[in-house]
Amino acid sequence: MVNRTTQFRIKEEHALAAANRVVSRKLKVPLLPVIFVASGAGLIGLMLGEGRLLGEWLPLLSWLLLTLALILASMKFWSIPRQARRLYRQSSLKDEMITLEWDEDGFSVEGKSAKSKVLWPHLFAWDEHDSVILLLQNELTYNIIPRTTFDDTQLADLRECLVKSGLKRL
Incomplete structure (x- = not known):
């Protein structure tokens, strides 16, 4: 697991x-x-x-x-x-340690000053670049997740959850 x-x-x-x-x-x-x-x-x-x-x-x-x-x-x-x-x-979140959790239904992020849970179908799209994964809530609002955060199995699992959810990739 x-x-x-x-x-x-x-x-x-x-x-x-x-x-x-x-x-x-x-x-x-x-x-x-x-x-x-x-x-x-x-x-x-x-x-x-x-x-x-x-x-x-x-x-x-x-x-x-x-x-x-x-x-x-x-x-x-x-x-x-x-x-x-x-x-x-x-941004007040720039100095905070952020915890990311994900499953087949969606993801949650939590820091000292904020906590949020978003279901995959409520996102606009997702994208992956050399150094970041973007979870877009609309065309210009997004959650940034550094790729260095993940090991290879975690990154593959997150991609699999995103693909299975039917969320479009830009």
Whole structure:
């Protein structure tokens, strides 16, 4: 029988990984390729200059593409991580040892300041990334569980419970 109880602390790196995963799923378009393509097209357009393909419109379009690339890059590398760190630092649970228990019906989390039990069908979806497992209550609200919390048999058992529950995986 697998031990279905584990304890963990959520670290800032887990919050960052979770935020990046949720935002990338929500955007549906990978930001890095868009940033590189927009930057490259903008630079090529500026190098070609006026009088070619689109006349006076080419430099304007090129600057718009470069601006788009700058906005997306600042969002990916500055805004999203900054917001995730800010929300993490505001959370009262960041310093608490959290106990996670799960079974075929759902999971419960408990810390000093909070206790919650959620049934699998009441979740929106679940997802797994390199360092975290996310249990999403809706598209933007989620429970973060560090993967390092589990041994191999516990991780396999949790996945099996999630799959058997019929909960969709993102």
